[in-house]
Amino acid sequence: MVYTGPQPGSSEQISAIVEELRGLYPQARYELNFTTPLELLVATILAAQCTDERVNAVTPQLFAKYRSAQDYAQVGQEELEQDVKSTGFYRNKAKTLRAVCQYLVDHYHGEVPQSIDELVKLPGVARKTANVVLVNAFGVTEGFIVDTHVGRVSKRLGWTQHEDAARAEQELMRLIPRSEWSSLPHRMIYHGRATCAARKPRCTSCTLVAYCPSAII
DNA sequence: CTCCCGATAT
DNA sequence: ATATCAGGAG
Numbered sequence: 001m002v003y004t005g006p007q008p009g010s011s012e013q014i015s016a017i018v019e020e021l022r023g024l025y026p027q028a029r030y031e032l033n034f035t036t037p038l039e040l041l042v043a044t045i046l047a048a049q050c051t052d053e054r055v056n057a058v059t060p061q062l063f064a065k066y067r068s069a070q071d072y073a074q075v076g077q078e079e080l081e082q083d084v085k086s087t088g089f090y091r092n093k094a095k096t097l098r099a100v101c102q103y104l105v106d107h108y109h110g111e112v113p114q115s116i117d118e119l120v121k122l123p124g125v126a127r128k129t130a131n132v133v134l135v136n137a138f139g140v141t142e143g144f145i146v147d148t149h150v151g152r153v154s155k156r157l158g159w160t161q162h163e164d165a166a167r168a169e170q171e172l173m174r175l176i177p178r179s180e181w182s183s184l185p186h187r188m189i190y191h192g193r194a195t196c197a198a199r200k201p202r203c204t205s206c207t208l209v210a211y212c213p214s215a216i217i
Numbered sequence: 218c219t220c221c222c223g224a225t226a227t
Numbered sequence: 228a229t230a231t232c233a234g235g236a237g
Contacts, residue, residue, distance in 0.1 A: 032233080048234040054224065055233090088223040092235080126235055147233040165234080189233060198231060199227070 003213040008158025009175055013211050017157065018180055020207055021187040028186040030136045032056060037112040037137040038104075039063050042072070044132045045096055045124060049148075050087045058087055069110035072101035096124030116142040127166055135182050144172045145185035149192030156196060156214040 006013035031052045034040040039059070046055045062083055066072050072080065080094040087093060100122045104110050112133065113119055119130035128147055134140040146154070146165040154160050154168060159175055162168040176184060192198075195206045201216070209215040 030233080044233075045235095047232090049222080049232055050234095051225080051232050086223060088232085089221050089234085090223075092221050096235080124235065128234065132233075145233080148231080149233065185233090192233090197226095 001215070001217055003215070005211045005213070008213050013157075014159075014175060017208055017211050018176075018184060020211075021184065021191060024207065025187040025190045028183065028190045030132065030186065033059060034137075035063075037133065038069060038110075040137045041100070041112055041125075041129070041133050042066075042097060044129050045100070046084055046087045046093055048089060048093070050089075054087055058084060069101040069104040072097050073105050092124075099123040100125065112137065114138045114140060127169055141178070141182045144169050144176065144181050146172065147185075147189065148198075149189040149196075150185050152198055153188045153192045153196050156201070156212060157208070158213045 006016065032040070032043040032047060033056050034043050042062070043055055043059050046058065065083065066075070075098070077094055077098065080098060081090050084090050084093050084097070101110075103122055104112065107113075114134070116127070116130045116134060119125055119133060120127060127143060128145060131143045131145045134142055135145070144150075146169045150172075151163070151165055151168055154172060160168045160171040162171060173181070191208075195202045196208075203209055203212075203215045203217055206212070206215065209217060
């Protein structure tokens with residue numbers, strides 16, 4: 001089957017997809033549970049290569065036990081490891097949480113900074129985590145969230161060829177109107193989970209097939 | 218590029 | 228059995 005839709009990456013193809021996804025997922029939002037910027041930062045760090053559902057199963061007890069950056073900075077490595085174990089990569093994640101929170105204590109009185117330049121200086125925080133915290137905690141849109149789903153869906157739609165998330169983000173920021181930066185990534189993630197799955201994409205039930213050069217019907 | 222890593226879907 | 232999950236560091 002040869003793709004005959006609008007050129008991948010063209011404004012015609014992009015606007016058609018944006019409108020379709022808006023209709024499909026009008027209420028798309030971040031699904032990790034949190035009540036403060038610090039909780040959001042912690043949950044997002046735990047979400048690396050782990051489902052939201054798994055993180056949400058761990059954070060109620062975690063947030064009840066650790067109420068401030070000082071709490072994470074002061075706990076022992078092995079104790080924190082056990083508290084985050086079921087999210088996988090638990091040694092790295094415990095080490096990252098302790099280092100990030102020590103940094104917050106040292107530089108920001110334990111608060112979470114509100115610019116991307118400051119956030120990406122935190123140990124274990126790169127563009128994806130920084131963008132998530134900015135948008136969902138502070139309502140600030142400085143970049144385009146590129147996680148595993150956004151990266152995969154973007155490649156299949158022909159928006160980027162880059163595997164590297166930072167390079168993909170730069171290309172998406174060039175292609176996508178800024179007004180869509182805060183909502184589109186969440187909708188792409190919903191679509192990536194529900195339809196454009198990594199292993200077995202459901203192209204036959206996908207309403208983007210007319211705009212997707214990778215569709216297999 | 219490799220490593221970290223438990224839980225789940227296929 | 229194996230790929231994948233709202234990644235990032237060395």
